[in-house]
Amino acid sequence: MKEFKHFINGEYVPSASGKLFENRSPVDNSLIGNVHEAGEAEVDTAVRAAKAALKGPWGKMTQKQRSEMLYRIADRINERFDEFLDAECLDTGKPRSMASHIDIPRGAANFKEFADSMSHPTEGFRMDTPDGTGALNVGHRTPKGVIAVVSPWNLPLLLMTFKVGPALACGNTVVVKPSEETPATATLLGEVMNECGVPPGVFNVVHGFGPDSAGAFLTTHPLVDAITFTGETRTGEVIMKAAAVGLRNVSMECGGKNAGIVFADCDLEKAVEGTMRSAFVNCGQVCLGTERVYVERPIFDRFLARMKEEVAKLKLGRPEDPEANFGPLVSLEHRAKVKSYYDLAREEGATVEIGGGIPDMGAELNEGAWIEPTIWTGLPEDARAIREEIFGPCCHIRPFDTEDEAIALANDTNYGLACAIWTENSARAIRVAEQMEVGLAWVNSWFLRDLRTSFGGAKHSGLGREGGAHGLEFYSETKNICIKL
Numbered sequence: 001m002k003e004f005k006h007f008i009n010g011e012y013v014p015s016a017s018g019k020l021f022e023n024r025s026p027v028d029n030s031l032i033g034n035v036h037e038a039g040e041a042e043v044d045t046a047v048r049a050a051k052a053a054l055k056g057p058w059g060k061m062t063q064k065q066r067s068e069m070l071y072r073i074a075d076r077i078n079e080r081f082d083e084f085l086d087a088e089c090l091d092t093g094k095p096r097s098m099a100s101h102i103d104i105p106r107g108a109a110n111f112k113e114f115a116d117s118m119s120h121p122t123e124g125f126r127m128d129t130p131d132g133t134g135a136l137n138v139g140h141r142t143p144k145g146v147i148a149v150v151s152p153w154n155l156p157l158l159l160m161t162f163k164v165g166p167a168l169a170c171g172n173t174v175v176v177k178p179s180e181e182t183p184a185t186a187t188l189l190g191e192v193m194n195e196c197g198v199p200p201g202v203f204n205v206v207h208g209f210g211p212d213s214a215g216a217f218l219t220t221h222p223l224v225d226a227i228t229f230t231g232e233t234r235t236g237e238v239i240m241k242a243a244a245v246g247l248r249n250v251s252m253e254c255g256g257k258n259a260g261i262v263f264a265d266c267d268l269e270k271a272v273e274g275t276m277r278s279a280f281v282n283c284g285q286v287c288l289g290t291e292r293v294y295v296e297r298p299i300f301d302r303f304l305a306r307m308k309e310e311v312a313k314l315k316l317g318r319p320e321d322p323e324a325n326f327g328p329l330v331s332l333e334h335r336a337k338v339k340s341y342y343d344l345a346r347e348e349g350a351t352v353e354i355g356g357g358i359p360d361m362g363a364e365l366n367e368g369a370w371i372e373p374t375i376w377t378g379l380p381e382d383a384r385a386i387r388e389e390i391f392g393p394c395c396h397i398r399p400f401d402t403e404d405e406a407i408a409l410a411n412d413t414n415y416g417l418a419c420a421i422w423t424e425n426s427a428r429a430i431r432v433a434e435q436m437e438v439g440l441a442w443v444n445s446w447f448l449r450d451l452r453t454s455f456g457g458a459k460h461s462g463l464g465r466e467g468g469a470h471g472l473e474f475y476s477e478t479k480n481i482c483i484k485l
């Protein structure tokens with residue numbers, strides 16, 4: 001039985017109130033362990049520790065020393081790779097084959113990539129003055145201060161370090177509130193921080209839920225200087241209201257209802273392979289995932305048939321099953337939500353091409369959060385299953401006749417996170433990509449990421465951009481120093 005404590009000021013501490021909540025495996029609903037729930041007192045201690053650490057040895061380090069420390073953190077995660085892998089797979093139920101290629105290596109790499117990309121030149125302008133002597137303006141970056149990192153459960157380590165990496169690279173300190181569903185890797189990262197000599201208070205973790213719990217206490221804490229959040233749009237709205245007090249900066253990476261557009265001139269097998277990944281990897285629990293697929297009519301039947309063939313080949317199984325490439329949803333609660341959309345889609349007139357239900361996994365696994373990968377056709381565009389983010393392994397496939405129609409259909413959503421365009425005609429690819437109302441447009445690929453590029457969503461999918469120089473903007477304060485000559 002595991003116990004997940006807070007990591008505050010370099011030490012593991014229990015919750016002051018003694019309040020615990022259960023962490024259960026989505027694979028079979030067995031109890032993994034108990035998680036300490038932070039009250040206002042522990043959150044306050046964590047934020048104050050983070051504030052104090054800004055003035056300690058961390059605040060005096062050079063950029064190079066900090067970068068070297070971030071490199072050590074990445075190396076140490078890789079040395080303890082199997083422990084991180086076990087922890088992530090236990091919490092999420094995802095196949096080890098996936099987490100060992102995506103979650104853990106990319107989670108570690110975030111520290112190195114951002115250590116490199118945060119050291120940008122500052123700007124400088126020489127100006128004329130009426131007395132003719134002139135002045136120099138020099139841009140100077142300082143850390144923003146204490147950053148609250150509120151993260152989700154779908155890619156727990158990866159999405160958390162995507163924020164912690166650049167925040168630390170810029171010299172900030174952090175208090176992380178991981179999702180209540182996935183406390184393990186954030187907790188383990190505390191050990192790594194200590195092993196790498198990161199000063200106490202620089203990295204802190206508080207566990208708990210959102211409203212009236214650690215998430216709310218953290219985001220309303222007056223000593224938090226900025227908040228970076230990944231999660232649902234409606235949670236983002238609540239956090240933005242909290243951030244308004246004291247005019248704290250926010251970075252919001254929220255939900256999506258992403259489209260795939262498959263033109264008749266695509267490489268069909270590439271499009272099928274890419275759409276399979278974008279709709280079904282991580283059991284469909286990827287913010288960038290494709291839940292709406294628009295296919296040009298001449299290849300519609302062939303594309304649909306190939307997708308069904310591939311879905312039928314997905315192998316559901318335990319994380320450690322080397323053959324398995326499809327795990328359960330993260331929790332029974334989330335399965336109830338996804339299943340309610342499966343039922344709704346039927347009521348709204350969908351043809352269930354494949355899936356649509358809860359699979360029989362046998363006595364050992366039937367208590368887990370398993371769900372069938374699902375493809376629908378025939379839904380009207382105003383169906384709720386088309387308009388609302390489901391965040392499960394499902395997509396609706398619909399034909400289109402013209403490029404303009406495909407663009408209009410894809411953009412007809414409140415969300416604006418990502419899209420994937422499949423065509424071998426590069427002029428069309430660029431033309432369509434330029435018209436998509438999204439933060440991330442992929443052509444003949446999906447989830448291909450260079451961490452120097454911008455990341456974030458348009459419309460209800462987010463606010464602000466992270467990644468590379470964009471992260472630098474968010475995680476540091478720019479001061480102009482004007483020197484009269």
Ligand code: NAD
Pocket residue numbers: 150151152153154159177178179180208209210211214215216219230231232233235236238239252253254255256286287288389391417457461462
């Ligand atoms: P969620 O919004 O329910 O929770 C995210 C985090 O916010 C959790 O740590 C939660 O405890 C915390 N939280 C909830 N209410 C809060 C409150 N009132 N105050 C402070 N904190 C609060 O999201 P989730 O279910 O964990 O994750 C799935 C969602 O995340 C999906 O909508 C998905 O699209 C989105 N997501 C977006 C991206 C992106 O980069 N745009 C990436 C991954 C996931």
